[in-house]
Amino acid sequence: MKIERLGQDKIRIFLTFDDLSERGIQKEDMWQEIPKVHDLFTEMMDQAYSEVGFDASGPLAVEVFALPAQGMVVIVTRGKYENHQFGSLHEDEMPEEIYEMEVTLELSDAIVYAFSDFEALIEAAHVLQPTITDAGRLFNYKGKWILHLEPEDLDEGKHPALIAVLAEYGEATSVTPAVLEEYGKLVMAENAVRVICEHFKRQS
Structure with missing residues (x-):
């Protein structure tokens, strides 16, 4: 899993097919609301925070690009959300709706x-x-x-x-x-x- 910061509110994550198979995830699963995909997303956001300081609180637009030979590209854009009200909460106290995702999928054969x-x-x-x-x-x-x-x-x-x-x-x-x-x-x-x-x- 590689994470690259594209801007203040945007990151790009590259997942190889090995990254997915290690977690029991198929390419088609990536745009489904299933627990293992949610776990993967949580893992990605944790890693994004630790590696590039990306705070995933607030509504997130998630674009998934499927590349046939290499894996998947996930672009996460943070929306404008008044998250200061959660500033004093610990991570495990965060309201669940903070992960408010809008997922779109694009297939690329390149x-x-x-x-x-x-x-x-x-x-x-x-x-x-x-x-x-x-x-x-x-x-x-x-x-x-x-x-x-x-x-x-x-x-x-x-x-x-x-x-x-x-x-x-x-x-x-x-x-x-x-x-x-x-x-x-x-x-x-x-x-x-x-x-x-x-x-x-x-x-x-």
Whole structure:
């Protein structure tokens, strides 16, 4: 579980499928009112408070983005709530309605991996080239190289092998395609894997 602060009232949490399976949660469970999902949410909010100081009191808007290969992205936005009245209460005395969640779900089939080192991206591209011919967009975002692949451009049967290579050289990222479009710098608009292989040689 990775937690990133996006603003004073907003955080992004990245859950891998391992995070979910360890807690007995299926992807489809994430937008259901069931105890284990509530427990997971409580755990996420506790960790968010301890890691980035995010106070989850008040109404919360929760957006869940399902990414097929990597896991799930949960964006939590705190509403404007007069929580000073609860300031003197201990956590176990907090009224239950303080977790007032509005959950929306978005599915994204995009496969998105980040590379800190461009050389690692070159290596990955050369390994992937026999599998991928015309696919991939490359972004630069927050000092990392982000390779974005759309499943319809790929042979579905080769997804596991593709993801294994990407995971070896890069890391799954919680950055959604929408965030890349808005805040990232587009470096290669199409056929990124092929373009990288054409212009950069592997280190021997």
